[in-house]
Amino acid sequence: MTEQPQTKVLRWGILATGGISTNFTKDLLIDASTRGQDFKHAVVAVGSRSKDRADAFIRELGLDIAKGYGSAVDLFNDPNVDVVYVGTPNSNHYPASKAALLAGKHVLCEKGFTINAKQAEELVRISEEKRLFLMEAMWSRFFPATIAIQEVIAGGKIGTVRRVFADLAQDFKTFDMDDGHRLIAPSLGGGALLDLMPYTLHWALLTLFPHPAEISSIPKIVGQMTISRSVDLHTTAVLSFDELPSAQAVISGSMAAGTVNQVVVQGSEGTLTVSGVMVAPTGYKIKYNDEREETVECSDPNTDNAFGFCFEQDEVGRQIFAGSVESPRNNHQTSIRVMTILDEIKRQGGLILPQEIERV
Ligand SMILES: NC(=O)c1ccc[n+]([C@@H]2O[C@H](COP(=O)([O-])OP(=O)(O)OC[C@H]3O[C@@H](n4cnc5c(N)ncnc54)[C@H](OP(=O)(O)O)[C@@H]3O)[C@@H](O)[C@H]2O)c1
Known part of the structure; x- marks a missing residue:
């Protein structure tokens, strides 16, 4: 046997x-x-x-x-x-x-x-x-819909990407929260910058640069924050990249406004809108300049009962069993770049977190 x-x-x-x-x-x-x-x-x-x-x-x-x-x-x-x-x-x-x-x-x-x-x-x-x-x-980087969106953009279906808008807002009722709640306590790294903006920034990067290796610089950044109880309630930033002289991204997050969870990518040939929510996308819609429309759903019956963490979990398994220290879909340089951009938005917005948690 x-x-x-x-x-x-x-x-x-x-x-x-x-x-x-x-x-x-x-x-x-x-x-x-x-x-x-x-x-x-x-x-x-x-x-x-x-x-x-x-x-x-x-x-x-x-x-x-x-x-x-x-x-x-x-x-x-x-x-x-x-x-x-x-x-x-x-x-x-x-x-x-x-x-x-x-x-x-x-x-x-x-x-x-x-x-x-x-x-x-x-x-x-x-x-x-x-x-x-x-x-x-x-986890949003590993959904089948995200991978399909990157492929469709890289394939040139919407032409040259000109603008990306990514906005993530939810009213967490922060004004009613205890000071110690993780979303608003500076000592726990509270605020929209670290809670919501990572999603919007990742979406800007993954749609502007479907191949992570193409990005080599830190963008020019204009950032603005509304600070309440010592953390940022609303944060918005405009990013422009040397590698993409005709493109701009506008990313924003809010912990105290009605729900918005939207990514829109405007290309020279059409506009792509992410379906579902940006944290867990289900597909995309393209409206072409000639008014044609296309809707693509990427859900998979095998994952209907899952939240969607399984996609990143499987990537962790694949990479660990392959002996790799990082994932090509969300590599180390991307994580450092994301934090460098968030640092600059934090500096411009005037957010000061306690030294104890900033320490290396
Ligand atoms: N990927 C996503 O979609 C997503 C969604 C929500 C949140 N998050 C992230 O996940 C993290 C946790 O969020 P959550 O919503 O799960 O928060 P949560 O419900 O408050 O849970 C956090 C847990 O961490 C532990 N903890 C609390 N304070 C701590 C401290 N001072 N030091 C060490 N451990 C502490 C507690 O577990 P014990 O009592 O067992 O120690 C607590 O239950 C955050 O970083 C958030 O940004 C990600």
């Missing part, structure tokens, strides 16, 4: 038991073979500031084989963990990711990736030195 090859398993450790960790972990439980992967995901450990919360998370999500830890350090030291997902508030991304890398773990860290570009550079340095995978969890 011939022996069946053993399926590879990527063993995840989840750091923090909040909202995003819950949704992310639920997606990890969907069998990756339904999406054509040759490996499986397994959640083997959960770390929290409280062991009781870690154990409750394990019980509630039915993570039969997972071990609960009452500290991040214990999670990072678990020899069964291959990769750590960092789902803590923004201020904790850098120290947690750094400690996980130094403990020998691959890392997928939520957005805003770090508090500033210097922290991103330091994480990249450690990842490359230790040959460990590291990525900002910008």
Whole structure:
């Protein structure tokens, strides 16, 4: 009898038991073979500031084989963990990711990736030195719709891209929030800049530069913020790139205005609008200059019951099993560039976050 090859398993450790960790972990439980992967995901450990919360998370999500830890350090030291997902508030991304890398773990860290570009550079340095995978969890980059949109733009269907508008706004009722809420506490890296603007900036970059290698500079930036309770409530920036002298991007985010979740890409031959929401796109529409219209849906019945984190999760698996330290779809230079641009918008907008969380 011939022996069946053993399926590879990527063993995840989840750091923090909040909202995003819950949704992310639920997606990890969907069998990756339904999406054509040759490996499986397994959640083997959960770390929290409280062991009781870690154990409750394990019980509630039915993570039969997972071990609960009452500290991040214990999670990072678990020899069964291959990769750590960092789902803590923004201020904790850098120290947690750094400690996980130094403990020998691959890392997928939520957005805003770090508090500033210097922290991103330091994480990249450690990842490359230790040959460990590291990525900002910008899940929107991995949806089939996003990949299709990049291909359609690169293929020239809307002509030369002239303008991109990406606007992400939601009324989080910040005026009613306690000072300590992660969305508005400066000590936790609160504000629209690190919570919402990473999406709008990634969309500007991925539509203006469908091939990441084409971008080599930092754009000229004009940024403006409305600051309330010491963090930015609304932020807008205009970006123009030396590589694209006829193009401009306008990106904006708001934590206190009605819901807008929209990306519009204007080309010389037509205008592409992202369907669904920019964080989890489902397809696109093109209206050509001659009034013709085209609508493309990219949803996949195999992922109907998922939030959509599975696409980035599979990319983490593919890259780790291939021995790569980064993903070509969201590489280290992109993460550093994103943080460098956000740093400049922060400087121009006058946002000052506490020194303790800016430290490298
Ligand atoms: N990709 C996306 O679509 C998406 C959506 C929402 C949020 N996010 C990102 O995910 C991160 C978490 O957001 P969330 O909505 O899940 O927040 P959340 O519900 O408040 O959960 C954050 C968790 O982090 C831990 N935590 C809280 N304060 C901490 C601190 N000072 N130091 C270390 N750990 C702390 C807590 O878990 P324990 O009590 O178990 O330690 C808490 O439950 C943020 O960076 C946010 O930008 C991403």
